[in-house]
Amino acid sequence: MDGLRYAPGYLLAAVLVVVGLALGYAAWLGWAKGLGVPWAAVALLMSVFGRLNVFTLVGAYFYANLHLNWSIEHSIAFACLGLIYITPGVVGHFIELFTRRYD
Numbered sequence: 444m445d446g447l448r449y450a451p452g453y454l455l456a457a458v459l460v461v462v463g464l465a466l467g468y469a470a471w472l473g474w475a476k477g478l479g480v481p482w483a484a485v486a487l488l489m490s491v492f493g494r495l496n497v498f499t500l501v502g503a504y505f506y507a508n509l510h511l512n513w514s515i516e517h518s519i520a521f522a523c524l525g526l527i528y529i530t531p532g533v534v535g536h537f538i539e540l541f542t543r544r545y546d
Contacts, residue, residue, distance in 0.1 A: 470502025
């Protein structure tokens with residue numbers, strides 16, 4: 444029965460992975476339709492190797508605006524889902540910045 448204690452954490456991790464993959468796919472489609480496949484590839488490479496995660500935010504906006512034909516306000520709200528994946532990294536960076544000891 445002790446193993447069930449970790450079940451909610453595993454379930455949340457699985458949900459975050461699935462949502463992240465779906466949002467990444469939507470971002471790819473948005474970049475590809477909005478600016479073209481070469482720019483989508485550049486944005487994806489910048490996101491993966493440059494740790495610059497505007498790929499998800501801008502791509503999700505393009506997807507909602509161009510594919511789903513949503514208004515600007517709704518497209519921005521949809522793009523804000525990408526903040527779920529940006530915020531922990533930014534917060535972790537600031538915590539490290541303020542708690543680092545300089546000897």
